[in-house]
Amino acid sequence: MKKLLAVLMALAIVFTLAACGGTSENENKIIRVSTTTSVNDSGLLPYLLPVFEEATGYTVEVQSAGTGAAIQKAKDGNADLILVHSKASEEEFIAEGYGVERLPFMYNYFVIVGPADDPAGIKDSVNAAEAFDKIEDTEATFISRGDESGTHKAELKIWGEDVPEADDEWYISAGQGMGACLTMASEKDAYCLTDKATFLSNKADLDLEIILAEGEDMKNTYSLIECNPEKLDGINTEGAKAFIEWMMGDEASALIAEYGKEAYGEALFYLAE
Numbered sequence: 409m410k411k412l413l414a415v416l417m418a419l420a421i422v423f424t425l426a427a428c429g430g431t432s433e434n435e436n437k438i439i440r441v442s443t444t445t446s447v448n449d450s451g452l453l454p455y456l457l458p459v460f461e462e463a464t465g466y467t468v469e470v471q472s473a474g475t476g477a478a479i480q481k482a483k484d485g486n487a488d489l490i491l492v493h494s495k496a497s498e499e500e501f502i503a504e505g506y507g508v509e510r511l512p513f514m515y516n517y518f519v520i521v522g523p524a525d526d527p528a529g530i531k532d533s534v535n536a537a538e539a540f541d542k543i544e545d546t547e548a549t550f551i552s553r554g555d556e557s558g559t560h561k562a563e564l565k566i567w568g569e570d571v572p573e574a575d576d577e578w579y580i581s582a583g584q585g586m587g588a589c590l591t592m593a594s595e596k597d598a599y600c601l602t603d604k605a606t607f608l609s610n611k612a613d614l615d616l617e618i619i620l621a622e623g624e625d626m627k628n629t630y631s632l633i634e635c636n637p638e639k640l641d642g643i644n645t646e647g648a649k650a651f652i653e654w655m656m657g658d659e660a661s662a663l664i665a666e667y668g669k670e671a672y673g674e675a676l677f678y679l680a681e
Contacts, residue, residue, distance in 0.1 A: 439468045439647035442479070442487035444558055445585050447630065448472040450605035450676055452667055459663065460654050466647055474557025474585065482506060485640045489648040493603075493630045494558035506640065507633040513656050514664055514677045518562055518626040521590070521607055521616040522548075522599035535625045536566045536601070544570070547578040549598035551589050554581030558628075563601045566625055590614055603628055605676035608668065629680065632656070 447453050448470060457468050471481055475492040482490045483506050490507070492498060501507045520530065520539055528548040530539035543550050550572075553560035564571060572579035580598070582589050586606045593600035594614040607618065632652045637643040654660055661679055668676035 436644045436647060437466050439466050439489070439644055439651050440471065440487045441468055441489055441491060441651065442471045442473070442481040443491040444475045444478055444493055444630075445472050445587070446493070446559070446603045446606045447491060449585075449587055450603075450609045452605065452664070452677060455667055456655075456660060456663055459659070460651065463659070464650055464654065466650060468651065474553065474555045474560065476556030476561075482635050482640075485642060487635060488644040489632060489634045489651060491630060491632050492558060493628055494561050495629065495631075497558070497561065498631055498633060501633065505638075506636055508636050510631050510633055511652065511656065512629050512631045512680045514680055515627055515629040516677045517604050517621065518559065518601055518628050519604045519607060519618045520599055520601055520620040521593065521614075522619045523597045523615075524617045526619050527597075528599065530599070531619055533620055536620065537568070537625060539620050540566055541570075543599055544572065547576075549578050549580065549593075549596050551593040551596070551598045551600040552579065552581045553586065553589055553601075554583045555585070557585075559586060559601060559603060562626075562628065566601070590616065605668070608672045608676060630677075 443453070453470055461467060471478070471487065473481070475494045475497060478490055478492050479497055479501050481487050482501070498507070498510050502510055520536060528543045528546040530542045533539035533542065552563060574581065582592055584592070586602055587610060589600055590602060590607065590610055591614070592598070594616050599619070604621070632655060634645070634648045634652060635643050637645050664677050665675060665679060668674060
């Protein structure tokens with residue numbers, strides 16, 4: 409009887425220890441990031457994530473789409489945080505209770521790319537708005553994302569009240585991602601607004617040049633926003649916080665500041681001040 413009691417006590421201790429250890433073993437090590445296409449297609453995230461994962465033990469699942477679609481995925485509960493570039497949409501996401509805090513951490517520039525011979529003569533424009541006016545006046549072909557992405561919203565802001573009509577043959581609303589729009593612009597000898605990083609990372613396959621760069625109305629800021637666990641179920645809050653802390657820390661900042669210099673002779677992203 410004593411032997412049986414000792415065995416039962418030993419088993420109870422084993423099960424208790426296993427249960428205590430289960431918290432660590434069962435910790436959610438998957439982080440779902442819903443992000444804009446540019447940070448993925450430019451190669452920045454594939455460059456950063458192995459370093460983060462090695463340092464923290466987390467695995468990051470990236471869902472890449474236009475900013476509008478990326479934010480909607482988060483609203484649907486399919487992300488732990490977002491990394492996007494549309495200030496108005498980000499502020500709305502937080503105002504509706506889906507996000508905790510908007511944390512701008514880096515930026516680059518939109519550029520207008522087009523045929524090397526610049527048929528609309530936009531090269532000497534003082535800003536993107538003037539360039540767009542020249543494109544419209546000459547009815548040079550222009551490819552728009554047309555997909556509610558951050559780039560598309562930036563384009564609409566530049567057009568202001570003069571957004572071309574849907575029946576304007578020279579203005580093509582593609583409803584596609586940045587890579588597809590650049591390919592279309594290359595094939596049609598057209599102009600296109602793009603983030604500089606995505607263009608440079610795809611330039612070898614395109615018959616396009618940067619015609620207007622880094623105008624005063626083309627700054628492109630990226631932000632991190634943790635999804636709100638009080639609004640959304642199943643959020644990996646600890647993982648989201650760990651990712652944001654690392655992305656805004658010294659190691660990631662140093663990597664971001666160097667990214668692109670070796671391949672393109674210049675950084676593709678700049679740290680927010």
